[in-house]
Amino acid sequence: MTAMELSAGAAKRRGAGGWRWSGRIFLTFLIIFTVMPMAWMFITSLKTGFAAMQYPPQWWPAEPTLENYWRLVDPNGSVGQDFLRYFWNSVWVSTITTVLAVLVAVPAAYAFSRFRFPGRNFLFFAVLLRNMFPAVVFLVPLFILMKALGLVNTHGSLVLTYLTFGLPLAIWLLKGFYDNIPIQLEQAARIDGATRFQAFFLIVMPLSTPGIIATSIYSFIGAWNEYIYAYTFLSRHDQMTLPVGIQRFFSENATDWPGLMAATFLMSIPVVVLFLVLQRYFVRALTEGAVKH
Amino acid sequence: MSTAPGQAIFRDVPAPKRPSLGRQMWSHRTDYYYVAPAILVMLIVIGYPIYYTIELSFFNTPASLALSDKTFNGLDNYVTILTSPVFWKVTWQTVIWTALSTISAFLLGLAAALALHREFVGRGFLRALLLIPWVVSAVAASYVWKWLYHSDFGAIGAMLVQLGLSDQPINFVDNVNTSLYSLIVVNVWKEFSFAMIMLMAGLQTVPDTLLRAAQVDGASPWQRFWHVTFPHLQGVSMVTLLLLAVQNFNSFIIPWIMTGGGPAGSSDIWITHIYQLAFGRQRWGVASAYAVILFIVMMVLGYFYVRALTKGEDSRAAS
Numbered sequence: 001m002t003a004m005e006l007s008a009g010a011a012k013r014r015g016a017g018g019w020r021w022s023g024r025i026f027l028t029f030l031i032i033f034t035v036m037p038m039a040w041m042f043i044t045s046l047k048t049g050f051a052a053m054q055y056p057p058q059w060w061p062a063e064p065t066l067e068n069y070w071r072l073v074d075p076n077g078s079v080g081q082d083f084l085r086y087f088w089n090s091v092w093v094s095t096i097t098t099v100l101a102v103l104v105a106v107p108a109a110y111a112f113s114r115f116r117f118p119g120r121n122f123l124f125f126a127v128l129l130r131n132m133f134p135a136v137v138f139l140v141p142l143f144i145l146m147k148a149l150g151l152v153n154t155h156g157s158l159v160l161t162y163l164t165f166g167l168p169l170a171i172w173l174l175k176g177f178y179d180n181i182p183i184q185l186e187q188a189a190r191i192d193g194a195t196r197f198q199a200f201f202l203i204v205m206p207l208s209t210p211g212i213i214a215t216s217i218y219s220f221i222g223a224w225n226e227y228i229y230a231y232t233f234l235s236r237h238d239q240m241t242l243p244v245g246i247q248r249f250f251s252e253n254a255t256d257w258p259g260l261m262a263a264t265f266l267m268s269i270p271v272v273v274l275f276l277v278l279q280r281y282f283v284r285a286l287t288e289g290a291v292k293h
Numbered sequence: 294m295s296t297a298p299g300q301a302i303f304r305d306v307p308a309p310k311r312p313s314l315g316r317q318m319w320s321h322r323t324d325y326y327y328v329a330p331a332i333l334v335m336l337i338v339i340g341y342p343i344y345y346t347i348e349l350s351f352f353n354t355p356a357s358l359a360l361s362d363k364t365f366n367g368l369d370n371y372v373t374i375l376t377s378p379v380f381w382k383v384t385w386q387t388v389i390w391t392a393l394s395t396i397s398a399f400l401l402g403l404a405a406a407l408a409l410h411r412e413f414v415g416r417g418f419l420r421a422l423l424l425i426p427w428v429v430s431a432v433a434a435s436y437v438w439k440w441l442y443h444s445d446f447g448a449i450g451a452m453l454v455q456l457g458l459s460d461q462p463i464n465f466v467d468n469v470n471t472s473l474y475s476l477i478v479v480n481v482w483k484e485f486s487f488a489m490i491m492l493m494a495g496l497q498t499v500p501d502t503l504l505r506a507a508q509v510d511g512a513s514p515w516q517r518f519w520h521v522t523f524p525h526l527q528g529v530s531m532v533t534l535l536l537l538a539v540q541n542f543n544s545f546i547i548p549w550i551m552t553g554g555g556p557a558g559s560s561d562i563w564i565t566h567i568y569q570l571a572f573g574r575q576r577w578g579v580a581s582a583y584a585v586i587l588f589i590v591m592m593v594l595g596y597f598y599v600r601a602l603t604k605g606e607d608s609r610a611a612s
Contacts, residue, residue: 019514023407023408024408026404026405026408027405027408027409027419030401030404030405030408030423031419031422031423033482034422034423034425034426034482034486035422036441036448037426037434037437037438037441037482038425038426038429038437040437040440040441040448041433041437041440044440052446053445053446054446055445055446055451055462056451056454056455057446057448057451104330104331104334105331107326107327107328107330107331108327108328108330108331108332110327111324111325111327111328112328115321115324115327116321117317117318117321117324117325118314118317118318118321119318123328123332125599133543133588133591134542134543134545134564134587134591135543135545136543136545136564136567136568136571136584136587137342137343137346137584137587137588138339138342138343138346139568139571139572140345140346140349140571140577140580140581140584141341141342141343141344141345141346141349142342143358144345144358144360145341145342145345147358160337163334164335164339167331167334167335168335171331221428224430225429225430225431225432227430227431227432227545227546228545228546228568232572243430243432243433246432246436257440257443257446260436260440261436261437261440264432264433264436264437265433267430267432267433268429268430268433271428271429271430272425272428272429275421275424275425275428276421279421279424283424283490283494287490287491287493287494287495287529
């Protein structure tokens with residue numbers, strides 16, 4: 001090997017090393033950018049109201065306290081009563097929405113994946129297009145509809161409207177999973193004497209469990225985080241869900257920042273935990289439809 | 294005597310192309326049972342509101358939303374919007390918001406996906422960590438960033454002062470020149486990891502053998518990216534960009550909670566503006582007309598979205 005070739009090889013290695021190092025430096029900055037707000041949320045939630053309102057800020061509280069959290073989960077205090085009520089309202093609304101969305105979406109997604117009926121493409125894209133439209137397009141007429149039905153200030157109004165975005169998404173995600181289950185499996189079952197429904201329940205359903213789990217988490221998180229409908233339809237405090245309810249900590253003049261940060265932190269825990277535990281399914285569901293292997 | 298579907302047609306018509314639509318639908322009738330519940334729900338909660346929004350946009354409806362008192366006023370609501378300077382200001386801000394958020398989130402996501410593509414210890418952990426902003430609610434994100442940006446006690450302002458980059462805490466959000474861009478940072482923080490996982494999934498479809506072949510042939514990392522990796526990412530990039538653009542165009546929570554569109558409308562975008570018109574000022578007709586215009590814009594975007602998706606579908610069917 002000549003000296004020239006050697007130096008060319010070294011340069012190439014240096015080049016690759018340079019890329020690797022710039023990648024590492026970039027990742028470090030990205031992580032700081034990503035984590036800093038979450039960390040600051042947590043640090044602030046450990047402060048007293050006095051400690052939070054200082055300049056320059058205490059980067060770590062001089063006297064960390066869990067007081068803000070105790071206040072939120074204390075069923076005897078007024079703050080705790082409200083917060084726990086919002087929390088259960090959120091759990092309740094998100095669960096019902098998820099169950100309904102998945103129940104309705106499973107047969108629909110299966111049909112879109114397997115059958116070739118006329119209007120299939122049209123209906124499927126009508127379903128997909130729904131995701132393109134902002135809540136605001138639906139807000140005024142749905143508000144009128146809910147008023148007419150007497151559903152304003154009820155959880156029924158939320159479940160019904162959450163289905164408008166939960167259902168199309170669920171159908172889309174589930175279709176991606178069904179598309180990946182070989183149709184030959186069902187055909188074999190049919191040849192062995194299973195009916196169409198048996199083939200579906202005994203063969204397809206068990207195989208699509210990961211898809212159903214992923215779709216359920218997705219629906220749940222979507223409903224849990226929803227704000228605009230809840231903000232518009234609910235004005236009674238005992239009906240509010242968390243994203244709307246935590247406004248009570250916020251006011252222009254005297255915001256209880258540590259309390260607000262503790263509340264947003266507690267509000268984020270369920271979705272983050274759900275996500276971390278099941279992220280494999282979650283990521284797969286999300287990218288399934290967009291990436292063709 | 295039973296006849297198979299299509300048999301009668303064969304007898305009467307010499308060269309039938311395909312059975313009639315009605316007949317096709319009849320022979321597939323059981324298929325519709327599967328989709329019927331979904332279609333029914335969609336009709337009630339989607340078809341009806343769209344119809345109603347269009348209707349309301351041609352009427353003047355009293356603030357009390359007493360529908361029996363609404364009066365037909367033709368295209369007045371549309372004329373009001375298109376001749377108002379606020380419309381063009383808000384539209385321009387919406388374009389900036391959508392374009393800057395989408396491009397920044399995409400590029401940041403692409404860089405992150407490339408940096409995380411190689412196997413290394415802790416890669417899965419990092420990916421999960423970076424995805425957290427995307428999972429937490431926009432409401433939580435908005436409040437945290439509002440606190441970070443706080444004009445007196447905000448962490449970002451204080452940090453800039455301590456690093457010597459600024460003499461005094463900067464007022465990011467309550468400033469007509471910076472509010473929109475401050476919110477875009479929040480938005481990018483919230484959604485770049487969505488682009489990241491989409492592109493990470495896309496990167497897995499790039500054949501390793503091609504990359505290695507290019508390396509053997511002496512291609513630099515940049516050449517390998519540009520000539521091998523990037524062409525494979527085009528499909529998923531299109532879908533990701535479109536989804537991000539749609540999502541950003543439809544943003545509401547971050548601007549609404551952080552600034553309410555202010556100060557002086559400097560961070561107002563379409564959705565917050567429509568919301569303010571409808572539920573703040575009870576101008577139902579004008580707000581509905583806005584929604585209809587928005588609807589038409591989205592239909593155009595939707596056309597490209599569907600085209601990008603079906604292109605993928607066709608190529609999969611062919612492979």
